[in-house]
Amino acid sequence: MAIAKGFAREGATVILTARDQARLERETTAIAAAGGKAWCHAMDVVDEDSVKAAVAAMLDRFMRVDILINNAGVAYQDYFVDYSLEHICQEFDVNCLGMMRVTHALLPAMIRNRSGVIMNISSLLGLAPFPTCASYSATKAAVVAFTQALRGEVSACGIHVGVFLPGHTRTEMGDRLRMVGSPKPVAVEIVAGAILDAVAGRKKLATIPGPAANLGILMIRHFPAAAEQMMTDIARKSMPPKN
Ligand SMILES: NC(=O)c1ccc[n+]([C@@H]2O[C@H](COP(=O)([O-])OP(=O)(O)OC[C@H]3O[C@@H](n4cnc5c(N)ncnc54)[C@H](OP(=O)(O)O)[C@@H]3O)[C@@H](O)[C@H]2O)c1
Numbered sequence: 001m002a003i004a005k006g007f008a009r010e011g012a013t014v015i016l017t018a019r020d021q022a023r024l025e026r027e028t029t030a031i032a033a034a035g036g037k038a039w040c041h042a043m044d045v046v047d048e049d050s051v052k053a054a055v056a057a058m059l060d061r062f063m064r065v066d067i068l069i070n071n072a073g074v075a076y077q078d079y080f081v082d083y084s085l086e087h088i089c090q091e092f093d094v095n096c097l098g099m100m101r102v103t104h105a106l107l108p109a110m111i112r113n114r115s116g117v118i119m120n121i122s123s124l125l126g127l128a129p130f131p132t133c134a135s136y137s138a139t140k141a142a143v144v145a146f147t148q149a150l151r152g153e154v155s156a157c158g159i160h161v162g163v164f165l166p167g168h169t170r171t172e173m174g175d176r177l178r179m180v181g182s183p184k185p186v187a188v189e190i191v192a193g194a195i196l197d198a199v200a201g202r203k204k205l206a207t208i209p210g211p212a213a214n215l216g217i218l219m220i221r222h223f224p225a226a227a228e229q230m231m232t233d234i235a236r237k238s239m240p241p242k243n
Contacts, residue, residue: 001027002192003069008036010196015058015065017043018072045072045098046090055105064113067199068106070099070143071121075173079242080134088135095139100146107154114158117199120147124167124213127220128227131235133177140165144205151204164198165207166191167216178238183212 004014008031016024016038024040031038039061043054058065074094076087099120110116125133126140147163154161168174168185175185191208198206207213220227 002188003071003195004038005031005034005036006189006192006196007067008034008038012067013037013039013062015062016040017054019044043102045102046093048101051098051101051105055102055109059109064109065106066116068103068110068116068118069121069195069199070102070118072098073121073173075133075136075177077132077136077177077239079132079239081242083135091135091139092142095136096142096146099143103150107159110159111154111157116159117202118150118159118161119195119199120161120163121195122147122163122165124165124207124216126165128216128231130179130231132239148204160202162198162203163205164195164203165205165213165217167208167213179234180237182234186210 001016004016004027008014014031014036016027017040018024019042021040021042024042028038028040039058041054041057042050044050072094074091076083076091078087103118107118110118120143122143123137123140125137126142126144129137129141144163144165147161151161168177168179168182169188169191170185171188186208194206194208197203207217216227219230
C-alpha cells in the first residue's frame, strides 16, 4: 500500500487491487482522508475472470490506466526437497502468471493510447538466487526476462516496461523470510519511493538506493561466483543445512 500512497501524494488517482476487499476499502478511505484520490476493486491475479472483470471495471470508470505496478507476490522458504508442490505452483501462478494475466488484460488499452508505464516488481533474488527460496528466486528471474522481452515488443508503441528489484523489505512477507547475516530489511516507504523514481525515470532495471543493493548488483554482474557463495552462506546461517 506504500506504493499507492506514494503515487497518491504525487497527485495520481490510484487504483488499488488485491483479494482482501475490506483491507482495500480501508486503504482507499485512508488515502482519501489524506487528500488523495483512490478507488479500489478486488482482483485475484490467479483467476483470469477476476482479472478481466477488474480491468474492465477500471477502464469503464477511468477510460485509461497510465501506470501499472505488478506487485502481487507470494514467497515460501524451505529446502526445495521439502517445498510442497502446491507452494511451488502458487509462487509461479501469482508471481509470474499473475503478472502476465494483468499485463495481458491491460496492454491493449495502453497500446490504443500509445502510452503507459509497466513496472514489474521482481527481487534481488531474481538476479542472485537464494538457496531455501529456489522456486521463489526462479519466479523473480522470470519476471526480469519477461520485462526485457515485453519492452522490446511495446516500446515502439510508446509503452515503457521496467523491472524493480527490492532487497529485503519490512513487510508481512519480509518479516517471514530468514536471511541471517544479510543487510537489515529496509522500510517499505524507502522501497515505495524508489519505485516512484523508477517509474518517473522510465528505468529499465532499478533497485533501492544505497550502497548495499548497488554493490550487490555489481557483485552479481562482475563476481557471480562470489555472489553465489555469499547467498549460500546466508542460507546456511538462516536454516539448518540439509545433510
Ligand atoms: N518483502 C520483501 O522482502 C521483498 C523483497 C523483494 C521483493 N519483494 C516483492 O515485492 C512484492 C510485494 O511483496 P510484499 O513484501 O509487500 O508482500 P506481502 O506483504 O506478503 O504482500 C503481498 C501483496 O500481494 C497481494 N497478493 C497476494 N496474492 C495475490 C493474488 N492472488 N491476487 C492479488 N493480489 C495478491 C496481497 O494482497 P491480498 O492478500 O489481499 O491479495 C498483498 O497486497 C512481491 O512481488 C514480492 O515478491 C518483496
